[in-house]
Amino acid sequence: MREMAAQARTEGSPLRLAVLDGSWAPAIAALQNAAIGDRMYPVNGGQIAEMLGPRGLTVGALASDRLVGFFSLLFPGRQPESMGLPFGLVEEELDAVVHWTAVIVDPAFRGQRLQQRLVAAVDWRLFPQSPHDYGFVTVRADNPPSLRSMLACGFAMVWAAPKFDGHLRHTLFRITPGDGEIPDGGEMVALMDLRRQLELMARGWIGWPQGAAAGHVRFAPPVPGCLVDRIRARTRSG
């Protein structure tokens, strides 16, 4: 287990953040069994191994040495399951795709934005040489804490559709500083007003992480030429 340089970001809490290795697989499975709830699609043993292996990255929150939260990324590369493919990404762009795969916080430790802190702790490790990466995540439309956390982590809502688990899920795309200008204005939409969100996304608007009021998301059209605009011009099937 490698201690994280980002440990200072735990902001005085007794929790310790660390990158987890394969020996943590049983603890991850146990936390999932105890705390997954009904809004996340479970990860199986093979996926847990991937999350802890060379194609993944998992950061855990430890209280003493007990796992009380984790957050995992997968790097699909040019594999067919890349969420970059339906967005029209190609070749070396696919090498910079990251899937936000799983996140669970022990109920006793919820309410202190631990998901955001876990994400922030790994942020600096992602493609440090590139001006932007292509971070994707899907979140069930009826999972407000995870949607709020993802927006707070810089993800924008770009599309919503029924996904592999039969539930309507938002696809969110991570906005990074190299991606271009953030538009002003637009329309504040309630976090759970999916009907209005779908109308606006069908017009090409996206729900920006910046400027959201409590319980709301700010929808606005992307500035022409910015990364999201360029990607969405390729395809809307994502």
Ligand SMILES: CC(C)(COP(=O)(O)OP(=O)(O)OC[C@H]1O[C@@H](n2cnc3c(N)ncnc32)[C@H](O)[C@@H]1OP(=O)(O)O)[C@@H](O)C(=O)NCCC(=O)NCCS
């Ligand atoms: C999703 C999860 C990891 C978030 O845990 P957490 O980091 O402790 O989240 P918090 O309780 O601090 O809440 C995060 C945000 O959601 C908001 N929130 C929490 N519950 C909410 C609710 N029922 N309705 C609306 N907003 C809610 C919080 O106010 C906070 O927003 P803010 O930062 O703007 O104040 C945790 O709920 C969990 O483990 N759920 C089960 C597994 C799961 O669903 N994972 C997500 C799969 S995509």
